[in-house]
Amino acid sequence: MKEFRVNAKGAFKLKDVKADYGSGDKAETKEKLLALNKELEMLQEQLYAEHKHKVLVILQAMDTGGKDGVIRHVFEGVNPQGVRVAGFKAPTPLELDHDYLWRVHQQAPAKGELVIFNRSHYEDVLVVAVHQLVPEKVWCKRYDQINDFERMLAEEGTTICKFFLHIDLDEQKQRLQERLENPDKQWKFNPDDLKERKLWPEYMKAYEAVLRRTSTDWAPWYVVPSNKKWFRNYVVASILVKTLRGLNMKYPKADFDPSAIQIDGTALP
Amino acid sequence: MKEFRVNAKGAFKLKDVKADYGSGDKAETKEKLLALNKELEMLQEQLYAEHKHKVLVILQAMDTGGKDGVIRHVFEGVNPQGVRVAGFKAPTPLELDHDYLWRVHQQAPAKGELVIFNRSHYEDVLVVAVHQLVPEKVWCKRYDQINDFERMLAEEGTTICKFFLHIDLDEQKQRLQERLENPDKQWKFNPDDLKERKLWPEYMKAYEAVLRRTSTDWAPWYVVPSNKKWFRNYVVASILVKTLRGLNMKYPKADFDPSAIQIDGTALP
Numbered sequence: 001m002k003e004f005r006v007n008a009k010g011a012f013k014l015k016d017v018k019a020d021y022g023s024g025d026k027a028e029t030k031e032k033l034l035a036l037n038k039e040l041e042m043l044q045e046q047l048y049a050e051h052k053h054k055v056l057v058i059l060q061a062m063d064t065g066g067k068d069g070v071i072r073h074v075f076e077g078v079n080p081q082g083v084r085v086a087g088f089k090a091p092t093p094l095e096l097d098h099d100y101l102w103r104v105h106q107q108a109p110a111k112g113e114l115v116i117f118n119r120s121h122y123e124d125v126l127v128v129a130v131h132q133l134v135p136e137k138v139w140c141k142r143y144d145q146i147n148d149f150e151r152m153l154a155e156e157g158t159t160i161c162k163f164f165l166h167i168d169l170d171e172q173k174q175r176l177q178e179r180l181e182n183p184d185k186q187w188k189f190n191p192d193d194l195k196e197r198k199l200w201p202e203y204m205k206a207y208e209a210v211l212r213r214t215s216t217d218w219a220p221w222y223v224v225p226s227n228k229k230w231f232r233n234y235v236v237a238s239i240l241v242k243t244l245r246g247l248n249m250k251y252p253k254a255d256f257d258p259s260a261i262q263i264d265g266t267a268l269p
Numbered sequence: 270m271k272e273f274r275v276n277a278k279g280a281f282k283l284k285d286v287k288a289d290y291g292s293g294d295k296a297e298t299k300e301k302l303l304a305l306n307k308e309l310e311m312l313q314e315q316l317y318a319e320h321k322h323k324v325l326v327i328l329q330a331m332d333t334g335g336k337d338g339v340i341r342h343v344f345e346g347v348n349p350q351g352v353r354v355a356g357f358k359a360p361t362p363l364e365l366d367h368d369y370l371w372r373v374h375q376q377a378p379a380k381g382e383l384v385i386f387n388r389s390h391y392e393d394v395l396v397v398a399v400h401q402l403v404p405e406k407v408w409c410k411r412y413d414q415i416n417d418f419e420r421m422l423a424e425e426g427t428t429i430c431k432f433f434l435h436i437d438l439d440e441q442k443q444r445l446q447e448r449l450e451n452p453d454k455q456w457k458f459n460p461d462d463l464k465e466r467k468l469w470p471e472y473m474k475a476y477e478a479v480l481r482r483t484s485t486d487w488a489p490w491y492v493v494p495s496n497k498k499w500f501r502n503y504v505v506a507s508i509l510v511k512t513l514r515g516l517n518m519k520y521p522k523a524d525f526d527p528s529a530i531q532i533d534g535t536a537l538p
Contacts, residue, residue: 049456049457050456068348071348071349071350072350075349076345076346076348077345077346078349079337079340079341079345080340080344080347080352080353080354080385081340081354081356081387082354083349084349084353085349085350085351116349118350173532173533176532180527180530180532181527183520184520185520186521186522187318187319187520187521187523188318189523189527191525194530197532197533251452251453251454251455251456252455252456253455254455254458258449258450258455258458261449261460261463263442263445263446263449263466264442264466
């Protein structure tokens with residue numbers, strides 16, 4: 001867990017993390033993931049029942065990095081009641097008329113809820129920075145703004161885990177190629193993705209800035225080697241399960257005496 | 270499927286449906302449910318990919334009737350992305366300042382989305398009618414209003430399935446007792462539920478009116494015998510799978526020529 005956490009005070013370098021890293025046996029790791037799925041299911045039920053904590057999971061990655069795959073494989077089995085996915089695509093005109101955190105705040109988890117952000121406010125210092133969609137003097141203030149915003153959420157009871165699913169340029173090429181060749185996956189391919197791909201070095205620089213400046217004690221970033229999907233899923237699930245265990249959740253006690261209640265005033269047959 | 274559908278033009282009687290009905294072998298039916306879960310997962314992926322249809326599933330039941338159980342067992346395995354549960358509890362003061370369909374409309378599914386209503390606008394002719402929370406001359410107009418509203422949703426591309434999970438008085442007693450006795454389930458028990466239980470005949474009358482007046486060609490009601498959980502889950506999953514199959518969904522074709530695209534202009538190694 002610590003292995004992949006970005007130190008809040010270090011000079012993090014993205015090139016120190018190998019995207020194709022993976023330890024352990026593939027089949028065994030997949031078995032372990034199944035056990036983690038089960039535990040996550042149980043922890044999420046407690047989260048919902050206890051109605052005390054709020055949990056926010058943020059997923060960021062380059063195209064094909066595996067955000068959808070993580071949502072599918074890590075969260076399959078959890079009760080859709082109490083788990084919500086919020087996707088942040090290109091902002092609408094209405095959203096652009098507001099500050100960039102406006103639409104994000106609306107999707108923040110409530111008590112008992114686990115919300116997964118598929119992309120997030122981090123796009124406002126990633127795609128926005130790479131394409132200079134707003135002037136640098138505007139977006140460069142956002143790292144601190146984001147830290148302040150996330151601190152408020154945390155102080156108000158939100159547990160935040162942020163994951164950067166790290167793949168490399170070769171892996172993206174193979175995954176794009178697969179989307180092109182598989183008729184059931186072509187809908188996921190957007191020719192514009194190739195334009196973004198050409199800006200890979202600029203994106204890596206923008207991600208490095210994000211990871212250095214916004215990995216905090218209250219909202220840490222984890223950089224997950226993601227070329228190997230089985231390893232990626234296992235790492236994300238492990239970190240989430242450990243984090244949720246740390247909340248020491250309990251099913252709430254009844255605020256009445258269950259033994260004093262008789263339904264219809266008679267004992268059951 | 271037709272067996273449980275409420276005829277749009279008949280004089281439906283709730284007492285003709287036995288809550289403890291169940292056909293088939295329990296173990297075999299559970300196996301069949303697993304196959305339906307898999308197919309539902311695949312159909313939901315197509316729904317999301319095709320981005321054309323909207324799907325609305327409405328669940329209504331008396332307390333302990335199994336709304337949460339259906340959400341868990343029928344929808345486990347679907348991708349949380351593209352599936353959303355909207356729960357409708359007692360309205361807030363802000364919601365009460367609006368018409369009763371205002372908060373409901375906001376939660377309607379978008380293209381590609383499957384939304385499950387855990388309770389719904391039907392409470393506005395159920396609990397509201399039983400407790401006379403608004404005058405009868407107000408709520409009695411709501412059947413037609415609801416039919417009109419649902420017709421608009423359907424005409425705008427929404428497929429609607431409504432399920433009444435039908436249990437009987439004895440079954441509710443046993444389930445309430447179980448909640449009382451199991452410390453992990455006490456949080457689901459609310460002593461006020463016993464007050465509602467005393468109004469069972471009034472609720473059955475209100476449900477009968479709902480089923481008679483709002484089962485339409487564009488938004489049919491299904492009354493599901495739900496004493497036996499395994500049978501209930503199987504019936505709901507069967508109806509949903511058949512309904513979704515009927516949409517004849519396809520993965521969208523690329524609007525470009527995939528074979529003409531070369532990533533980075535070179536072939537893969």
